[in-house]
Amino acid sequence: MRVVTLAGPPSSGKSAVTIKAIASLKQKGVTVGVVKFDSLSTQDQLLYEKQGVAVTTGLSGNLCPDHFFVSNVEESLAWGVENGFDLLVIESAGLCNRCAPHIQGVLAICVIDNLSGVNTPKKIGPMLKMADIVVITKGDIVSQAEREVFAHRVRQVNTNATILNVNGLTGQGGDELGRLLQGAPETTSVAGKLLRFSLPAALCSYCLGQRRIGTDFQMGNVKKMAFS
Amino acid sequence: MSTPLSKNSREESLLNLPLAELLRQSPLAGEFFPTMGLPLPPETMSPSAYFAILDGELLEDLALARESLAEQFTDYLSLLSTLQKGRDASRLESITIQGGHDKSNRQEEFSLTIRPGEIVSLVGPTGSGKSRFLADIEWLAQGDTPTGRSVLIDGVPPEPGLRFAIDRKLVAQLSQNMNFVMDLSVEEFITMHAESRMMEDIPAITRSIIALANELAGERFSPETPVTSLSGGQSRALMIADTSCLSNSPIVLIDEIENAGIDRKRAVRTLVDKRKIVLMATHDPILALMGERRLVFKNGGIAAIITTSDKERANLKLFEEMDAKLGAVRNALRNGERIEDFR
The missing domain is CATH 3.40.50.300 (P-loop containing nucleotide triphosphate hydrolases)
Structure with a gap:
């Protein structure tokens, strides 16, 4: 089974481009399964089902979404193998821009959109910088100049990625993305594999459910800002 | 992980130059640091020495890995030279x-x-x-x-x-x-685009683009006009x-x-x-x-x-006359005139 992790800021068009790529793969007889990770709720399960794509959703609820992802990724692969998919897409939102679900030896895709502004590529961490493929969406609604500047800024922070423009509405570029997904390495298990980058450090009193504000209530991994 | 020396030897040698000398040889190389969220190294320090002494906590906060910084930097320099070379190389014959x-x-x-x-x-x-x-x-x-x-x-x-x-x-x-x-203003906008294309005389090219755009547009706009308020x-x-x-x-x-x-x-x-x-x-x-x-x-x-065909081209003249006529009607409407006398 080929496996890809696909991540990007909320509403960047992850599911839309995935659906377009899957539509093109289906025509070639490739079977695809999707595992969708989100935090509170998602409508994407319906979106995928409408397209006849096998999908499982995982909601992290009150847990850190990325830690939740790592704790369940092995089982995601097992589900994919059990169902005999040719390709498994594991989709998650990079909620704090510091985390990345990308795994060594697994094709890593980051989806970002032109509307997020030309300074955004700098603000996104390993999710973008360590991706193998960067998909840029919503190119149809910004000017040609902005598209060029945006792509250039992506290239600056990730000099080696394959950059691809995909339109999640019209599907332009979806066929090409599908082709790239088919180049993902074969994997049947991720147990023992390494994340490409450590997730953000946590475990302070607030991780454990503290609600009261104030220095007296802060314990564990706490960092203070500098004010000048 | 490091790239073979033969392929990137120029970039590798820049890695060991003090910043001041590096910027003299490759003025845009300094952009790497703010792009990665890092402060500039001291002028007398080389990037490789700088990467070695960077605070571990800072790197963790920026989600950067010390061992890959040198490679990222040389990749960045290769990108710069590719872009500069590619500036005029995109010509095609057919x-x-x-x-x-x-x-x-x-x-x-x-x-x-x-x-x-x-x-x-x-x-x-x-x-x-x-x-x-x-x-x-x-x-x-x-x-x-x-x-x-x-x-x-x-x-x-x-x-x-x-x-x-x-x-x-x-x-x-x-x-x-x-x-x-x-x-952004029109001027800032075009400047930003020109910078990303690594153009040399950015103010001059920006001026000429704005002048050309003004010739094409019916209504004039100034370099200070925000792009979002253009018609x-x-x-x-x-x-x-x-x-x-x-x-x-x-x-x-x-x-x-x-x-x-x-x-x-x-x-x-x-x-x-x-x-x-x-x-x-x-x-x-x-x-x-x-x-x-x-x-x-x-x-x-x-x-x-x-x-x-030639016949179609001959018709073009007629279509242009029709277009001019309609344009005049439109203008009359815009000016609050009656549009009774157009034949």
């Missing part, structure tokens, strides 16, 4: 599109070669295959897209790497429903001037230029004068007849290629 098939698998019997300075019109209803045609060009189809078409550059199949070379994108698209999402015609004019002077892409697609507020013929001429290949999706007879040829799209394929 592009050839060889027919594939339409949605019902009917074979397309054509081989179409287009050269810089030529205009080709694309006609056909929505969904007839115009976007797919452009995607085939952009993706440099080699019989591996849904249409089965193949694209040749200068008569031969392109090198595979060109497919993903985003800095050498073949097609610039000037679409109809374009917006500016940045809150549709002004935005179009600015993007055409910008694309003709700054875009690296040898092919420009224009998606229907609306009638108001822009000298349409002159705009298209501007692109042609800059030796662009102009593909124009239009049903405006005046624009469509500017093309030497027009491609007729049906059912996902090219059903016919029509060469503009």
